[in-house]
Amino acid sequence: MTGIPPFSAPDDPLDRAADTLRRASVPEGPRDETIARTLAALRAAAAAKTAPFYRRRIMRYALKVAAIVLLAAGTAVYFTGVLPLRAPLAFAEVAAKLRDVRTLTYEVTTKLEKEKEPVKMKVFFKEPGLVRFEGTGFVGISDLKQGKILQLYSDTKTAMLVDYKRSKDTKRDVASEIEELRGLADKKGESVGKKQIGDIQAEGFRVEDDGTVRTVWADPKTKMPVLIEMWVIVGEQQVLSTISDFQLDTWLDDSLFRMEPPEGYKLQKMVTMEQKPEDDVVHLLRAYADKSGGQFPKSLNLGSVEWQTYLKQRWGNEKTKDKEPPKPEIVQFIMQSARLHAFLQANKDHGYKSDGAKLGDSDKIIFWYRPDKADKYRAVYGDLHIADVTADQLPEKPKK
Amino acid sequence: MPDWDEIVRRDGPAVWRTAYRLLNNSADADECFQEVFVAALEVSRREQVGNWRALLQRLAAARAVDRLRERYRRRSREQTTDWNTLAGNEPSPSQGVEEAELAQCLRDALAQIPAQQAEVFSLHGLEGWSYQEIAEQLSLSINTVGVLLHRARKRLRELLAPDHEQTNPRKDRS
Numbered sequence: 001m002t003g004i005p006p007f008s009a010p011d012d013p014l015d016r017a018a019d020t021l022r023r024a025s026v027p028e029g030p031r032d033e034t035i036a037r038t039l040a041a042l043r044a045a046a047a048a049k050t051a052p053f054y055r056r057r058i059m060r061y062a063l064k065v066a067a068i069v070l071l072a073a074g075t076a077v078y079f080t081g082v083l084p085l086r087a088p089l090a091f092a093e094v095a096a097k098l099r100d101v102r103t104l105t106y107e108v109t110t111k112l113e114k115e116k117e118p119v120k121m122k123v124f125f126k127e128p129g130l131v132r133f134e135g136t137g138f139v140g141i142s143d144l145k146q147g148k149i150l151q152l153y154s155d156t157k158t159a160m161l162v163d164y165k166r167s168k169d170t171k172r173d174v175a176s177e178i179e180e181l182r183g184l185a186d187k188k189g190e191s192v193g194k195k196q197i198g199d200i201q202a203e204g205f206r207v208e209d210d211g212t213v214r215t216v217w218a219d220p221k222t223k224m225p226v227l228i229e230m231w232v233i234v235g236e237q238q239v240l241s242t243i244s245d246f247q248l249d250t251w252l253d254d255s256l257f258r259m260e261p262p263e264g265y266k267l268q269k270m271v272t273m274e275q276k277p278e279d280d281v282v283h284l285l286r287a288y289a290d291k292s293g294g295q296f297p298k299s300l301n302l303g304s305v306e307w308q309t310y311l312k313q314r315w316g317n318e319k320t321k322d323k324e325p326p327k328p329e330i331v332q333f334i335m336q337s338a339r340l341h342a343f344l345q346a347n348k349d350h351g352y353k354s355d356g357a358k359l360g361d362s363d364k365i366i367f368w369y370r371p372d373k374a375d376k377y378r379a380v381y382g383d384l385h386i387a388d389v390t391a392d393q394l395p396e397k398p399k400k
Numbered sequence: 401m402p403d404w405d406e407i408v409r410r411d412g413p414a415v416w417r418t419a420y421r422l423l424n425n426s427a428d429a430d431e432c433f434q435e436v437f438v439a440a441l442e443v444s445r446r447e448q449v450g451n452w453r454a455l456l457q458r459l460a461a462a463r464a465v466d467r468l469r470e471r472y473r474r475r476s477r478e479q480t481t482d483w484n485t486l487a488g489n490e491p492s493p494s495q496g497v498e499e500a501e502l503a504q505c506l507r508d509a510l511a512q513i514p515a516q517q518a519e520v521f522s523l524h525g526l527e528g529w530s531y532q533e534i535a536e537q538l539s540l541s542i543n544t545v546g547v548l549l550h551r552a553r554k555r556l557r558e559l560l561a562p563d564h565e566q567t568n569p570r571k572d573r574s
Contacts, residue, residue: 013560014553017506018525020499026420029413034430038412038437042404045438157427264427 033262036253040124043250044105102127103252107245130257141257150259159261160268202226224248277347280340281367282384287314287333289359296354296366296382300344302337353395357382368394402444402452408437411453415460421526422464422507432463439463451537458537461522465515472511509559517552524549 104125111118124132129144139152149162192204202217217227228243350369361382368379376388420429523529
């Protein structure tokens with residue numbers, strides 16, 4: 001370039017203003033993390049055969065934020081853990097690719113029925129248990145083994161650190177699922193034929209788990225996954241969530257997963273969360289009962305009508321300002337819900353029976369589960385106290 | 401296939417400074433920086449890139465202007481203080497209050513003129529590009545660049561005039 005124009009016309013406000021901007025002190029360049037993130041984005045975009053990740057406007061209601069985070073959390077769990085457990089033999093090589101990765105990036109696209117634009121989220125995973133989510137105006141960095149999530153809201157320069165440590169009583173959590181899938185890639189599934197995706201004639205595999213149907217499309221030449229389609233129920237809507245743009249074992253710099261707010265961000269109150277599933281259940285049920293005159297919900301499925309009604313009553317009318325981050329209590333509720341959802345998916349030896357029970361009933365067990373390798377069950381009663389009980393004390397026979 | 405590590409290392413600092421100078425905020429400059437390189441990748445898929453730094457700085461100026469306009473629109477809608485736009489957001493110790501205010505007024509004014517005019521003004525007035533260089537990068541004639549600059553300067557002067565009502569930005573929206 002030809003150089004900066006000389007200082008001129010001091011009486012001209014425009015020249016003075018431009019000269020001020022030119023001479024203003026400017027940092028030398030971007031931080032290492034910014035460079036690393038940019039290089040990762042470039043590699044992702046370079047590998048993608050379709051258009052790169054585009055920014056979308058963030059949803060403005062707490063309820064919608066809740067839905068997206070739940071979806072993202074659920075998707076990560078399914079992808080890393082449950083899916084390969086049902087993988088067919090013909091799919092074993094694809095599952096093996098996933099099983100052996102040290103780093104993994106992909107994009108999750110979710111289209112809610114009442115939203116015009118799909119919500120996209122880029123996910124970066126790196127051993128051991130480091131995950132980064134990037135959405136529009138939002139970044140989440142999670143250390144699964146440490147049990148911490150750093151949430152960054154770029155529009156308001158707000159950071160929120162969430163502690164979601166999980167008890168060792170839990171049979172499986174997100175981090176351990178990644179380990180478990182490495183030993184399991186040869187289960188049966190159902191072939192659904194071929195489909196043209198871009199210039200790839202992909203082979204599909206249908207995987208069903210507890211009523212959730214996923215279709216995995218893989219490139220038969222490279223054995224790489226190309227697309228995963230998954231139907232999820234959110235409230236009364238059936239939502240299609242897709243996972244695409246996979247990249248395995250690309251270099252991801254550690255700075256992408258740094259658990260420190262960037263310069264200029266204000267760190268909000270840390271949300272410390274309980275560590276055991278029963279604590280999550282107690283928290284959610286107390287919140288529900290407080291709004292329902294002491295009644296408990298019929299299920300713990302937050303996608304059910306009664307839970308959606310509760311969420312709308314509590315936060316649905318609370319419109320946040322454009323791009324404002326959700327309140328800490330909302331984030332805590334979302335995180336607990338997502339964590340309990342993941343736990344219930346992974347731990348089959350649990351039950352919930354609220355029939356006739358009301359808040360304060362100290363003799364009625366409403367929730368129970370058996371911790372890993374334990375003889376007794378952890379039970380939550382109607383007055384929300386917690387105790388260890390034997391199987392014959394449970395209101396229903398344990399599922400085998 | 402471009403060597404992105406080399407391009408980012410070589411041209412990244414200049415690109416980032418172009419964004420920062422307009423945005424005056426590290427976090428915004430960071431986001432703009434990433435967007436610019438991904439956009440440049442898309443450009444390189446369509447055409448041969450002869451001058452990477454020029455392409456990247458042009459994209460940085462365009463994206464930064466977009467962000468300035470978005471900030472300005474948001475502030476107009478909410479009628480509240482947008483802390484990102486205040487000069488005090490990341491003050492430079494050497495930058496006096498008056499200069500900081502002047503610089504911020506120019507950023508606000510750039511948000512109110514047509515984007516292409518703001519982009520051309522930024523490249524010429526802040527980055528020191530010649531008419532010829534701007535014309536080549538934006539695929540315009542030199543005459544057109546001159547016209548755009550003339551209009552930009554005229555409108556910016558009006559917006560920076562002491563008696564101009566800055567608090568009603570909508571009437572100036574292009």
